[in-house]
Amino acid sequence: MQIPLCKPSIDSNELKIISRSLKSPWLTHGPFNIKFEKLFSNKFRIPYSLSMNSCTSALECAIKCQELKGEIIIPSFTWVSTANAILNSGCKPVFADIELNSRNIDPKSIVKNITKKTVAIIIVHFAGLPCDMNEIIKICKKYKLKLIEDSAETLGAKYKNKYTGSFGLGCFSFFPTKNITTTEGGMLTFQDKKLFDKAKKIIAHGIDKSLKKNFWHRESSLPGHNYRLPNHLAALGLSQLKKLDLFNKKRRKIAKIYDKELSKFNNFFILQKVSKNFSHSYQMYTVRVPKKYRTNFLDFMRRKNIEVSVHFDPPLHEQKYLKSYYKKKLPKTDILSKEIVTLPIFPDMKKKQVNYVISNIKKFISTLNL
Ligand SMILES: Cc1ncc(COP(=O)(O)O)c(C=O)c1O
Numbered sequence: 001m002q003i004p005l006c007k008p009s010i011d012s013n014e015l016k017i018i019s020r021s022l023k024s025p026w027l028t029h030g031p032f033n034i035k036f037e038k039l040f041s042n043k044f045r046i047p048y049s050l051s052m053n054s055c056t057s058a059l060e061c062a063i064k065c066q067e068l069k070g071e072i073i074i075p076s077f078t079w080v081s082t083a084n085a086i087l088n089s090g091c092k093p094v095f096a097d098i099e100l101n102s103r104n105i106d107p108k109s110i111v112k113n114i115t116k117k118t119v120a121i122i123i124v125h126f127a128g129l130p131c132d133m134n135e136i137i138k139i140c141k142k143y144k145l146k147l148i149e150d151s152a153e154t155l156g157a158k159y160k161n162k163y164t165g166s167f168g169l170g171c172f173s174f175f176p177t178k179n180i181t182t183t184e185g186g187m188l189t190f191q192d193k194k195l196f197d198k199a200k201k202i203i204a205h206g207i208d209k210s211l212k213k214n215f216w217h218r219e220s221s222l223p224g225h226n227y228r229l230p231n232h233l234a235a236l237g238l239s240q241l242k243k244l245d246l247f248n249k250k251r252r253k254i255a256k257i258y259d260k261e262l263s264k265f266n267n268f269f270i271l272q273k274v275s276k277n278f279s280h281s282y283q284m285y286t287v288r289v290p291k292k293y294r295t296n297f298l299d300f301m302r303r304k305n306i307e308v309s310v311h312f313d314p315p316l317h318e319q320k321y322l323k324s325y326y327k328k329k330l331p332k333t334d335i336l337s338k339e340i341v342t343l344p345i346f347p348d349m350k351k352k353q354v355n356y357v358i359s360n361i362k363k364f365i366s367t368l369n370l
Pocket of ligand 1: 079082152172185
């Protein structure tokens with residue numbers, strides 16, 4: 001049996017939708033973008049949504065539309081694009097530590113890293129689990145910091161009945177491993193119309209529609225980018241979004257089986273803790289395994305054709321090009337990055353595939369002298 005780490009669920013209807021929209025005379029940002037953005041806003045109760053070509057673009061645009069200049073605090077335990085977006089927007093990343101239970105940024109570590117130059121925090125909702133938003137919002141208010149949510153890995157999860165991405169500026173990814181996909185793609189969400197209008201200019205070369213003198217006149221008012229999501233990919237996104245609840249329901253069902261079976265081996269696995277008031281959308285199912293066994297465990301599972309992986313090692317403060325931004329010690333990130341393992345999870349994963357993963361985990365553990 002061959003088990004991929006993740007697998008997008010694209011159905012024949014979606015293939016038809018894409019092929020139909022490719023026959024349209026207009027192939028870039030178009031009517032499907034508007035529909036996709038509208039449904040996104042309605043579903044997650046966020047006033048304004050702007051589709052774009054990736055979450056990395058959304059992160060950059062979130063910084064640029066607020067004209068942030070200075071230090072931005074992020075967890076070191078994240079994908080490189082969180083830091084890259086900061087550097088490519090002319091700001092400086094400052095790394096905070098995480099909490100081991102949730103694997104999300106530790107509000108206490110955020111406070112320790114605030115300086116006079118701090119302008120914002122980019123939190124990362126890791127693997128599908130929202131951050132501790134109460135504490136984070138308190139910090140933002142107290143220190144007058146902007147909040148950007150890197151919700152690339154979390155779509156459809158809530159903190160206290162409020163969706164991720166609806167607390168600050170929300171950045172989402174539709175990369176093929178995520179909860180829904182447009183192949184490449186992303187969304188940036190806003191509470192504020194002025195920022196939304198500015199971001200619309202940034203993603204399309206800075207063209208300012210208010211300066212239009214006639215139908216062919218195009219004038220830019222800022223140095224924009226091309227961050228647009230093409231119409232046919234927005235068509236795919238729209239259809240995928242309609243299936244998100246079903247996808248997440250299936251992911252949660254698989255996670256429940258893993259939880260039940262793996263918690264029997266609490267001398268080997270430490271599971272991600274989902275506290276009261278938090279819901280999880282399981283873009284990834286991650287476990288901690290003892291550091292000394294991790295490589296052997298990964299190799300064993302791979303030999304059984306089970307595509308396990310690691311997110312994230314090295315963490316950002318160990319990436320060569322980011323080392324100069326590493327100031328304060330990050331002991332929990334150091335522990336987690338050496339112990340974390342990602343197991344396969346995707347909506348169409350069959351019960352027998354889940355059982356195959358679990359039975360091989362059991363086989364591996366039985367070889368150990370625990
Ligand atoms: C936490 C995090 N941020 C940002 C991204 C970047 O998303 P995209 O590939 O859509 O730019 C990812 C994608 O893997 C991610 O996991």
